[in-house]
Amino acid sequence: xxxxxxxxxxxxxxxxxxxxxxxxxxxxxxxxxxxxxxxxxxxxxxxxxxxxxxxxxxxxxxxxxxxxxxxxxxxxxxxxxxxxxxxxxxxxxxxxxxxxxxxxxxxxxxxxxxxxxxxxxxxxxxxxxxxxxxxxxxxxxxxxxxxxxxxxxxxxxxxxxxxxxxxxxxxxxxxxxxxxxxxxxxxxxxxxxxxxxxxxxxxxxxxxxxxxxxxxxxxxxxxxxxxxxxxxxxxxxxxxxxxxxxxxxxxxxxxxxxxxxxxxxxxxxxxxxxxxxxxxxxxxxxxxxxxxxxxxxxxxxxxxxxxxxxxxxxxxxxxxxxxxxxxxxxxxxxxxxxxxxxxxxxxxxxxxxxxxxxxxxxxxxxxxxxxxxxxxxxxxxxxxxxxxxxxxxxxxxxxxxxxxxxxxxxxxxxxxxxxxxxx
Amino acid sequence: xxxxxxxxxxxxxxxxxxxxxxxxxxxxxxxxxxxxxxxxxxxxxxxxxxxxxxxxxxxxxxxxxxxxxxxxxxxxxxxxxxxxxxxxxxxxxxxxxxxxxxxxxxxxxxxxxxxxxxxxxxxxxxxxxxxxxxxxxxxxxxxxxxxxxxxxxxxxxxxxxxxxxxxxxxxxxxxxxxxxxxxxxxxxxxxxxxxxxxxxxxxxxxxxxxxxxxxxxxxxxxxxxxxxxxxxxxxxxxxxxxxxxxxxxxxxxxxxxxxxxxxxxxxxxxxxxxxxxxxxxxxxxxxxxxxxxxxxxxxxxxxxxxxxxxxxxxxxxxxxxxxxxxxxxxxxxxxxxxxxxxxxxxxxxxxxxxxxxxxxxxxxxxxxxxxxxxxxxxxxxxxxxxxxxxxxxxxxxxxxxxxxxxxxxxxxxxxxxxxxxxx
Numbered sequence: 053x054x055x056x057x058x059x060x061x062x063x064x065x066x067x068x069x070x071x072x073x074x075x076x077x078x079x080x081x082x083x084x085x086x087x088x089x090x091x092x093x094x095x096x097x098x099x100x101x102x103x104x105x106x107x108x109x110x111x112x113x114x115x116x117x118x119x120x121x122x123x124x125x126x127x128x129x130x131x132x133x134x135x136x137x138x139x140x141x142x143x144x145x146x147x148x149x150x151x152x153x154x155x156x157x158x159x160x161x162x163x164x165x166x167x168x169x170x171x172x173x174x175x176x177x178x179x180x181x182x183x184x185x186x187x188x189x190x191x192x193x194x195x196x197x198x199x200x201x202x203x204x205x206x207x208x209x210x211x212x213x214x215x216x217x218x219x220x221x222x223x224x225x226x227x228x229x230x231x232x233x234x235x236x237x238x239x240x241x242x243x244x245x246x247x248x249x250x251x252x253x254x255x256x257x258x259x260x261x262x263x264x265x266x267x268x269x270x271x272x273x274x275x276x277x278x279x280x281x282x283x284x285x286x287x288x289x290x291x292x293x294x295x296x297x298x299x300x301x302x303x304x305x306x307x308x309x310x311x312x313x314x315x316x317x318x319x320x321x322x323x324x325x326x327x328x329x330x331x332x333x334x335x336x337x338x339x340x341x342x343x344x345x346x347x348x349x350x351x352x353x354x355x356x357x358x359x360x361x362x363x364x365x366x367x368x369x370x371x372x373x374x375x376x377x378x379x380x381x382x383x384x385x386x387x388x389x390x391x392x393x394x395x396x397x398x399x400x401x402x403x404x405x406x407x408x409x410x411x412x413x414x415x416x417x418x419x420x421x422x423x424x425x426x427x428x429x430x431x432x433x434x435x436x437x438x439x440x441x442x443x444x445x446x447x448x449x450x451x452x453x454x455x456x457x458x459x460x461x462x463x464x465x466x467x468x469x470x471x472x473x474x475x
Numbered sequence: 476x477x478x479x480x481x482x483x484x485x486x487x488x489x490x491x492x493x494x495x496x497x498x499x500x501x502x503x504x505x506x507x508x509x510x511x512x513x514x515x516x517x518x519x520x521x522x523x524x525x526x527x528x529x530x531x532x533x534x535x536x537x538x539x540x541x542x543x544x545x546x547x548x549x550x551x552x553x554x555x556x557x558x559x560x561x562x563x564x565x566x567x568x569x570x571x572x573x574x575x576x577x578x579x580x581x582x583x584x585x586x587x588x589x590x591x592x593x594x595x596x597x598x599x600x601x602x603x604x605x606x607x608x609x610x611x612x613x614x615x616x617x618x619x620x621x622x623x624x625x626x627x628x629x630x631x632x633x634x635x636x637x638x639x640x641x642x643x644x645x646x647x648x649x650x651x652x653x654x655x656x657x658x659x660x661x662x663x664x665x666x667x668x669x670x671x672x673x674x675x676x677x678x679x680x681x682x683x684x685x686x687x688x689x690x691x692x693x694x695x696x697x698x699x700x701x702x703x704x705x706x707x708x709x710x711x712x713x714x715x716x717x718x719x720x721x722x723x724x725x726x727x728x729x730x731x732x733x734x735x736x737x738x739x740x741x742x743x744x745x746x747x748x749x750x751x752x753x754x755x756x757x758x759x760x761x762x763x764x765x766x767x768x769x770x771x772x773x774x775x776x777x778x779x780x781x782x783x784x785x786x787x788x789x790x791x792x793x794x795x796x797x798x799x800x801x802x803x804x805x806x807x808x809x810x811x812x813x814x815x816x817x818x819x820x821x822x823x824x825x826x827x828x829x830x831x832x833x834x835x836x837x838x839x840x841x842x843x844x845x846x847x848x849x850x851x852x853x854x855x856x857x858x859x860x861x862x863x864x865x866x867x868x869x870x871x872x873x874x875x876x877x878x879x880x881x882x883x884x885x886x887x888x889x890x891x892x893x894x895x896x897x898x
Contacts, residue, residue: 089544097542107527119520119734121512149572154760161584165599166622176588176599192758199589199758311542314766335615335622337577341764343737 055388056469068470071463075420078460083421085457090240090399091448092308095368099361100310103351110343118342124334125326126316130345134318137355138273138302139286143323146330149340152305152317156267157196159301159319162332163230163265164200169328170298171263175202175230184222184232186214188402188430188441190240193233193269197432204432205229209242213250220257227260231267237284238272241402241430241443243395245282255287256294268302272398274362275308277370282396288320297322306348308399309361316340316348372446375455376401383462389469392444401444402430409468410439416464422457478811479892491893494886498843501883506844508880513663513822514871515731518791522784523733526774533766541765548753549739553768557741560778561696561725562709566746569753572763575728575740579690580619582724582742585755586653586688587623592751593721594686598625598653607645607655609637611825611853611864613663616656616692620855627855628652632665636673643680650683654690660707661695664825664853664866666818668705678710679717691725695821697785698731700793705819711743720745729771731822732784739763739771795869798878799824806885812892815867824867825853832891833862839887845880 056064110118112127125131126147135142148155159168167174175181182203185194189209197204205222207214213236223229234254236246246254254266268287276282291299298321306315320326352358377394380403384390392403405413410427417424425443428434444461446454479487533541535550548554549570558565571578582591590597598604605626608617612632620627628645630637636659646652657677659669669677677689691710699705714722721744729738743749775781800817803826807813815826828836833850840847848866851857867884869877 091544094540094543097540100542104527104530107530117517117520119523119736120517121514121730121735123736150764151760151762157759161588164588165584192761195758199755307544311766312544313542313546313762314764332622335618336580337574338615339574339736341573341737341767343734344764344767 055386056473057388061474064470064474068467068474071467071470075416075463075467078420078463081421083456083460085421085449085453085460086423087445087449087454087457088423088425089448090445092312092365093368093448093450096365096447097311099364100351103310103347106347106350110346112346118346121338123342124337124339125330126340127342127345127349129349130316133349133352133354134304134320137358138270138304138320140288140320141323144288144320144326146319146326147340147345148317148319150307150313150315150317150344152269152271152303152307152319153192155317155319156193156269156303158333158336159267159329160196160200162329163263166332168263168265169325173263175263178228180228181230182226182228184214184219184229185432186232186234186239187432188241188436188443189233190235190269191425191429191434193267194432197233202230206432206437209239209244211244213244213246216250216253220253223257223259223261223264225260229259230261230263231265233267233269235269235271236287237270237282238275238395238398240271240398241400241441243393243398243400243402245284248285251285251287252290252294255290255296255299264299266300268300270302270304271308273304274358275365275399276362276397277366277373278396279363288322292322298325301325306352308365309358310348310351314344316345369447371451372454373401375451376444376446376458379455379458379462383459384465387466387469390465399445399447401446403442403444404440405442405465406469406472407438407440409465409472410436410442412468412471413461413464414442416467417461420460420464422460424461478809479896480811484897487893487897491890491897494890494893498839498886498890501843501886504844506879506883508844508872508876508883509846510868510872510877510880511846511848512871513868515735515788516791516871516873519788519870520734522787523774526733526770529773530770533769535769541769544761546765547757547760547762548749549763550765550768550772552772553739556772556775556777557727557743560781561693561727561743563711563743564746567711567743567749569742569749569756570763570768571740571742573730573736573738573740573767575692575694575726575730575742576615578740578742579616579692579726581756581759582690582752583619583623585752586686589755591686591688592748596686598686601651603651605649605652607637607642607652608855609655609657609662610855611664611859611866612656613658613692614848614852614857616690617855620656625653629855629860632662632667634667636667636669639673639676643676646680646682646684646687648683652682653684653686654688656690656692658692658694659710660693660705661698661818661821663694663821664823664864666816666821666823666825668707671708674708674710675713675717678713678719678722687722689723691723693725693727694731696727697781698788698822699785699820700789700796701819702786711745715745721748724748729775731788732781733771733774737767739768792870794874795877796824798874799867799869799881802878802881802885806882807888810889810892813888822868822870824869826865826867827863828865828888829892829895830861830863832888832895833859833865835891835894836884836887837865839890840884843883843887845883847884
């Protein structure tokens with residue numbers, strides 16, 4: 053196979069005609085295939101149907117009635133289970149409702165309105181505050197900072213995490229940089245895990261702003277595709293060792309362990325940070341749904357059992373990641389118009405097409421019935437400077453649909469590339 | 476029985492000695508009785524144990540999988556059930572998580588940071604904003620406004636609702652008055668329901684501030700103690716009729732219908748207000764726990780079934796309200812040192828002792844093992860200008876404990892009154 057840059061105009065025109073014919077055939081099938089969101093499939097959520105098997109007794113082991121008011125920061129056994137999973141102490145853990153995104157939003161809102169532990173002034177009372185945004189990244193993170201009017205600075209992602217030279221340089225000089233979004237494990241969408249060095253540098257770097265905080269969205273901590281899996285350093289430990297115990301707020305949830313719409317979430321940080329924010333949250337709510345916490349602890353049991361459950365998830369979705377790689381390889385290898393990662397966990401495959409071709413590729417796919425995350429969504433303000441990155445979310449569709457969608461996407465990638473080269 | 480003001484010093488001293496003896500006897504029993512929060516008792520929450528009976532299939536009637544992501548504003552059948560209950564259209568209803576307090580907090584936060592539908596400027600960008608706070612009222616409401624630094628103006632409660640002459644006068648003159656807390660039915664703690672006239676005046680009054688909003692916490696809409704019950708006018712209808720369709724945000728929940736820690740909540744307003752805030756909430760979360768919504772709709776079924784369930788609640792707690800009235804009457808009638816209401820619904824009895832005696836009464840009770848809501852808590856800033864109001868929450872303790880607690884409280888009321896009179 054020749055790379056496209058070695059083809060002459062005639063060859064490209066010819067290939068374009070072939071592709072257009074295939075494309076039209078797909079279009080005429082009136083397909084409706086959705087690969088836009090990182091959503092577990094039905095077979096995956098079925099794995100947790102046992103969640104409601106033990107509802108006869110809704111009291112904690114200490115005899116607390118989960119059906120009634122109380123326990124702002126969650127039931128003790130849930131705090132302990134998460135503490136064990138993340139190698140923390142239970143006092144560092146706050147257990148919330150069904151959405152860790154909501155906990156992150158609430159954290160930003162509290163930092164903005166009232167200030168967090170150790171703040172001299174709320175963020176909202178300071179001018180032109182900024183956040184560092186490793187990109188490609190998670191569109192919903194960027195949407196939050198954008199809604200709060202926080203300026204976003206794009207940080208390129210390298211193979212071992214965000215570009216730390218750039219990060220350290222910026223935070224050491226600019227006091228208006230107040231925070232940073234991180235998905236440190238099987239990052240959305242690049243699938244890569246921050247190296248120990250990157251974690252240590254984030255934990256220990258000098259920041260001009262004393263109220264600089266890291267939002268550590270550890271969403272995919274247990275979401276391995278293979279038995280031999282990535283490992284992530286405990287940043288809360290590292291931050292404490294480095295003398296920055298209050299720098300990091302970690303978040304996670306069972307959304308992609310049990311039920312995406314009905315799991316439980318956690319926030320973890322230093323004891324002081326958690327004690328401080330508990331006081332603030334006590335004004336916001338009497339407490340989160342403890343019945344769901346209790347059912348989760350009973351169903352998930354212990355880290356070993358969770359590991360087994362996650363292996364079942366992997367067995368369902370690994371073939372989907374494989375199918376994406378197989379079809380993209382078959383159709384595009386050697387053409388020099390696309391590259392993509394083969395993540396060892398998480399929910400996404402990050403695809404880069406020729407610069408200036410992502411939007412067009414996604415539009416072509418859409419017209420042929422394949423919905424992808426909008427091009428650019430993985431960058432702050434939806435603005436991918438290279439117009440090159442496309443996020444593929446392979447978990448939800450059945451393999452057969454996924455294969456069709458990837459065949460179509462391959463055609464669209466080629467078509468957009470030829471259009472671009474022909475100019 | 477003589478009123479205390481007709482007793483001379485000697486008689487008072489004698490009575491004080493008698494009371495102190497009884498008080499010491501109670502103290503020596505080392506009791507621990509909690510009447511501080513409006514908390515359903517175990518027998519009440521047991522009424523909803525059937526909630527988890529139908530968990531085999533977690534799909535909505537339209538085939539939507541409640542276990543997975545999606546449906547920001549809740550499942551359609553939940554919206555429709557609440558719409559029917561409150562005589563609204565489903566498009567006016569947003570179904571949330573387990574806490575309506577959290578929805579109210581979130582509303583204030585959004586008004587403060589971003590502004591709501593129809594706002595020219597967020598509240599947080601305006602100076603010295605104020606809220607009207609009918610009092611005695613709900614301490615958690617006041618805690619929210621206090622946290623946001625919103626100045627609170629106490630509005631006296633009359634028999635048919637807040638003092639509307641004062642309310643109308645203030646809002647017509649002062650542009651910095653941006654909102655008002657209301658618990659319009661079986662109000663916390665007075666137990667009274669706003670009259671039709673009051674509702675219409677609130678809906679139609681002229682306000683200097685265009686961004687004046689009413690937080691209508693309809694927490695006790697179905698919480699009648701008797702078959703013949705209070706009725707509340709639909710303020711959303713009245714506000715629309717009066718040309719102020721966007722003035723009112725209504726809140727309610729199933730916290731005291733099913734499970735206080737595990738119910739579902741709603742926010743209702745004009746279609747435009749709901750459409751506007753849905754966009755804002757879409758940044759905050761992907762959605763609330765829909766499994767719990769589905770289980771609630773299946774368990775609660777329809778308004779008639781809810782009425783029957785609420786009748787069972789009433790049968791459990793009515794004897795507790797009766798016991799409070801019986802014991803207070805027996806011990807205090809005719810003494811001129813206390814008056815209290817006999818509510819027809821809700822969760823509280825509002826007790827007024829002699830001016831300057833509430834704090835002392837609560838402290839005496841505490842010392843004898845009876846925990847009450849702190850005196851003053853029912854007023855903005857915890858400041859009851861008369862130091863007279865005490866909130867009694869009779870639902871949680873068993874009747875026998877409640878009777879003991881009320882005997883003790885009666886002694887404390889008398890003791891505090893005598894101390895006060897003797898000076």
